[in-house]
Amino acid sequence: MDTVVVTGATSGIGLAITRLLSASGYRIIGIGSNETSCLKAHDLLHDEQVTFLAADLLQKREVMRIADVIETRLAHPDNRLRALINNAGAFRSWYSTTEEGYEHQFALNHLAGFMLTWKLLPHLLRARGRVIMTSSYAHLRARMHWNDIMLKRLYNPLSAYRQSKLCNLLFAQALNDRFHAQGLYAYAVDPGLVRTDIGSKKTGFLVTLIWLIHKRRGIDPSIPAHDYRYLCSTEPAPEGLYFHQGEFRQFNRLVTDSNARRLFSLSEQLCDISYDDYQKG
């Protein structure tokens, strides 16, 4: 059976993707940050096609652990990993770091997906599967702070968020560059402004207030879910990188092959992993 792994599946956009893809016949492994949110999502969906697993993807050891759990569930030869949807994400008002000392937005919004993709890559290659990143229109105003990638010296939460969403495109571009020939397709989706609670989770009073006002203009999470289904299930795989409301769109000019390679190699160093293990000559 075709399986799709969705991170950040317990609320907002990820929950809507999970619901729609399950209704479309996929078996879903959904990741949430903790047991409580997983149980809540499970009770909400009541769907035996969906399994929720808890892992704090901010921590490298948790990404590795949950990838091992997913691999045991994919062990049966009939289970194909159709797609990995790296959707988990967060906004932070202040500079905060992981156990490894990595800034939270960079670590969760980019590095977690980078590591999970690496761990699951053999399954994705075997199935000629797809990797879909949840990016954002916010990336359009981003730049890469190469000399201070965690923005430690002068922290600006919005710059950190925008940069992490630009990283999603650069990572997808680099994956295509490396693995297209082996049948893998990677995309970045802009879901638009969506009515979720992202801006009011672990954020300060001002950010919470601004988000509560801003999100009133947002769309229901079920709307962008259709873009993910399209990218997961269309055959042959659509050609393009950055997708929004049924179409491939223009993206930031900083999405170049050289920037994609630079981020890829920096991320390998930070995560202490090498994608070269999977590359054919």
Ligand SMILES: NC(=O)c1ccc[n+]([C@@H]2O[C@H](COP(=O)([O-])OP(=O)(O)OC[C@H]3O[C@@H](n4cnc5c(N)ncnc54)[C@H](OP(=O)(O)O)[C@@H]3O)[C@@H](O)[C@H]2O)c1
């Ligand atoms: N809402 C928008 O307008 C908008 C626009 C553009 C892009 N996006 C992107 O869309 C994605 C989903 O966001 P959303 O708006 O749907 O917000 P959301 O409802 O807050 O969903 C975020 C998801 O990520 C999970 N998550 C957060 N921290 C985690 C951690 N440390 N480990 C594992 N999972 C974690 C959450 O799990 P728990 O429920 O367990 O906390 C939740 O399932 C994000 O990447 C965001 O940047 C959102």
